Amino acid sequence: MKIKIHVLDKEIAKQGYACVNASYNIEETERNSFIEKLKKENPSKIIFEGDIPNFLTYDENSNMIREATEEEKLKRGDRELATNEILIEGKIVSYDIYSQKIENEKIVNKTRQDFINEKSITIESEIEKSRNDRKIIFNAMDKYDKSVLRGDVAEKEKEKIERDDFRKKWLDIPEIYKTLDISIENLYPNIPEKIRYFIN
Incomplete structure (x- = not known):
């Protein structure tokens, strides 16, 4: 050889x-x-x-x-760090700049406050997220209502009141969410079990 x-x-x-x-x-x-x-x-x-x-x-x-x-390559200019790279203990490590950050020369996950500071989370984006989640819930409610009309599901008066109240709470969320101190999910009402069944 x-x-x-x-x-x-x-x-x-x-x-x-x-x-x-x-x-x-x-x-x-x-x-x-x-x-x-x-x-x-x-x-x-x-x-x-x-x-x-x-x-x-x-x-x-x-x-x-x-x-x-x-x-050595970095020091000599033979290599440059990309925006999502950092040198840690002599090794170049990649990280997700959207969900992670560098803290004390370590890669850590960003906090909710970081996203707020970056304007990635705003009142408007939180409300938009709740509207998207609401579409899923209301789709399940539509299936539930149709099942009630067909007679597939028996609905008591108490359950009807509970359903209507549940719908109203969802519709009220965009109006009552005024601060980023809490996540908008904290305002989501508990899902009645009969409606939960219809969530895909």
Whole structure:
């Protein structure tokens, strides 16, 4: 099996670049003796085996090159962080900028207050959310009413009053929701069990 051996300029490698003075494809059985020969002939060079990294770092201790870390790439300008990336303990980590934030160099979920501060949650958006939820509830109520008219479901007078009150409370929500101190879901009335049955 053939292996690749490269002779690199050390001073240029220290700058993070590869300047290849020579490259060889040799038999694996010749590896050790060939590398020793190259080291003697090129004492001020780096003898490197394998594929040269696209982004490299010179290691003074081993007199060798290696793949640059993400942190090294950032420092040298070889890499830039995207808007949804952060460097944590030497690693680039992605996060959801819409639902998460950086706090004390950690990724955490945004709170309701964060969304309010960003204007992602407003009185208007909360009311719109309640109207969308109301459509689901009223669709179930429509199915319930039709079942009552067909005689499939028996409805007592008390249950009819409860149903009408339930409907009115839903209709009143947009009028009574005036502050973001609470989530609009807190104003949702309890669903009567007979109506709950018809929610898909």
